[in-house]
Amino acid sequence: MRLPRRRPLRVLHRRGSWRRPLPCLCFSSSTSMKGGGAPNGSDLAREISNLLRVGTNWKLLMVTSDLPRRLNPNAISAVIESQNQVLDPKLLLDFFYWSASQIGAPPNIDSFSSLAILLCNSGLFPLANGLLERMIKTHPSHSSVLDSINHSFKQCEKSNPAVFDVLIDTYKKMGLLENAAEVVLLMKGGAFKPGLRCCNALLKDLLKANQMDLFWKIHQFMIEKRIARDVYTFTILIGAYFKGGDAGSAKKVFREMESMGCVPNAVTFNTLIDGLCRSGAIEDAFKLKSEMVQKGLAADVFTYGALINGLCKDRRSKEAKLLLNEMFGLRLNPGVIAYSTLIDGFMREGNVDEAFKIRDEMVASGIRPNISIYNNLVHGVCKMCKMDKALELLKEMVRVGWKPDTMTYNLVIEAHFREQDVKGAFHMLDEMRNQNVSPNLYTYSVIINGLCRCGKTRQATEFLEEMIVKGLEPNAVIYTTLISGNCREGRLEEACGILDKMKELKVVPDVFCYNSLITGLCKSGKMDEARNYLAQMQEIGLLPNSFTYGAIIHGHSKGGDMDKADMYFREMLSHGLMPNDVIYTALIDGHCKADDVAEAFSTFNSMLERGVLPDVQTYSILIHSLSKRGKMQEALKIFSELEEKGLSPDSYTYTSIISGFSKTGDSEKALHFHDEMCEKGIEPTIFTYNALIDGFCKSGDMESSRRLFSSILEKGLVPNGVTYTIMIDGHCKSGNITEAFKLFEEMLSNGIHADNFVYNALLGGCCRVGDLNRALDLLNEMVPGGFATVLSFNTLIDGFCKLGKLQEANQLLQVMMDKQINPNNVTYTTLIDGHSKAGNMEEACRFFTEMQEKNLSPNTVTYTSLIDGHSKKGYLVEAFALFEEMLAKGIVPDEIAYQVMIHAHCKEENLVKAFQLRDEMTGKGMQMSGVTYLTMIDGLCRKGDVSKAVKLLDDMEQQGIRPNDAQYRMLIDGLQRSGFIEEACQILEITMKNGWVAGDTSSSSLLDGCQKLVVQEAIACPND
Structure with missing residues (x-):
């Protein structure tokens, strides 16, 4: 049943419940019904206004009427705009919220604006705040909201501009700080502007949120809108400059505000x-504190707290503690923050005792240390590896009422892992769980990292699974740790699998993740896979950095693929990445190992040109490479440059120099550098002594080698396998097999396993002294142990060949093939040489054919042995044919080959060809031996060309070749026996006259013999 429309007004009139009039809002008639309201909108507004005058019963009256059905946004606007008929703005606000719920649609945006202005005019700012919040939620566009408030504000004079401040404040309270700033900036071209307090508050909030771009825009807005800045504005501005790291501008603002008459507080x-x-700038801070006091402002707890913090960060905690005493003198009570800062400062400086004294002073002054201070103390003692003290602190925390939190346990667990104490870490984890403190992401990260570093990557993976089950999401850092751990332990397949798992779980791998995997693959020499992951990271938009390229370059350099190493180095440079000394050193080392010293020095010079300073390792690599090649002058030059740069050579540097001089046979200089390094306090290593001993052994000075070997133990060093091998080889080469085997037994008794090098040295020694039975025993020992190599068999075959035991040598060839050890061209060449020397040319030729059937190429030595064998047997046609075949195959003759051919042509009495080969040989810088010279001289004498023979003798003298008496005797005897008595006498007379042969009894008897033969020949043939 509908109530009569006029009745509520009568009831209201009788009760006399009229309210005070509202402040006027003057709206024009044109705006009262905008938006196309109902024809009777004004009447509906009047009806509603009349009902609102009833007071507390208006809702009941409206609900029981048809008004709710007739309500619409325009009607609501009309009621608000005709507010002069309603007495209470709170009542109007109540109606606004109720009507909005009745019509099921938001009121017009201008309704919000008009009512917000009305509330602000009445000083009801909190209510305006709430209304504007609903307005913003209903109409998200901040520009539309500002336009509407601007429009409504202009409709009435004398409205309170505080509505703009309230709007900005509402945006801030809603967490829409950027929108608040943008609303202010939208006012730039308008007639309205927020108040100073509003702007200051906004600046403060923007500074706190680190929204510095908007901060400076708002500050500029204030200047342009001529909003006078006060002490609070300048204070906020000083803070902003410091936040941006611009201390100079902050100080400038401070001085400017004083000059503008704004007194700093x-x-x-x-x-x-x-x-x-x-x-x-701590000294400046102290000066400012003095200035502050001079201006009548008392330094407070905050002032001292800032100074204490500054001193502690500057590692001047003792001075900071004096400020604490100063505070007590001024009756200022340091708070928890000041004490906490001091404790942290002393802990950072490693002064644990002083930190605990501050804690005790704090407690004595009645201030209870909080959980943060205890965690600071725990962190400090854990850093100092004082685990017992850390556990005491945990107990103390519980005793004084603090429960250790996740951070506390994380610190102690991490410290246990740092000490490689896995058991202690897990004990603390159990205690953490028993105390119902849940491990967090960082806890698991610490455990996984600790286990990986302890070589327990499989166990770390179990913790990864556990944290996933518990709903914690591992991040890229944890996965990277696991990838690195697996790579370190050689489980590269598992490392690659972790990366795949990351992708499945939608965890995006970062550059560090890929770098860990690529580095692991490169260290293991898996360069194809490393390059694939490099391409993969680029495909997903990750840019390789210096570490990525460094790993790839190092991997290729280590593997000897310098073309690819150089290619990635150029690619790195093209991406604007600067190589460091480690990358340059890897490249230099790679080029040196590839025997490209020129390119190594080119890279070194490039390094210097780019301003990258080489370290000791870089210089040492160059020194080692040059020394290895016997270029000792160049090595010493680099050594001097190293010292000129202020770098100190290490044991590796000195060992390289010592090894170089030892290899070139200059043991005196090697010892000089050994003494120099000892004088500088650089301890020689076993490698240093190995180099020295090797030098003496190579020069045949076994006494010095033995002396050095004996001194190794005195130096606290232990001989290794290389040391023993060098000594054993040295004794073997000097023919002292007994001492060699004695050292061999000593080596085995010291637990050093023999390898193929030491066995081959002993084998060679036995063969050298002709003890082939012992050599065979050694070989029989070597074969089952897998130590026998091609070199082993070749050494023994050579030994048998030299003793003429060719059948045994042939049998050894069969044995090595039965043992699946393939003979090489040295094997066959040795056998061919042995049979050729024995005149077994048929067998030699068989081996020559067999080696070629096995695709083994004969070399100069092979051909020379065959040619010499054929020549000595008188098979000159075959010898010459072999030489032509050798040349046709592109095999270059050496000195021995040429001389064998010269002997063959002399035997054929083809001295023209012999001299042609002599000229060809000497033209290539080769030198004939004395025997070859005498062979040619013999040939010339037999031809009767003594003058040419004498010229050859002169040539010998000029070349510094002086055949001994025995060789001359052989030449002269040969001439005598062949009937060339006169020529023999002439040669002997000339050599004695020139002092080429000593005038001793044997030479004189030779000459007498020659003369007697001439006389006898004359008597026998008188008619001649």
């Missing part, structure tokens, strides 16, 4: 002091 001074302390 304590907060301004404190802000500046705090900023100066944080930026490290």
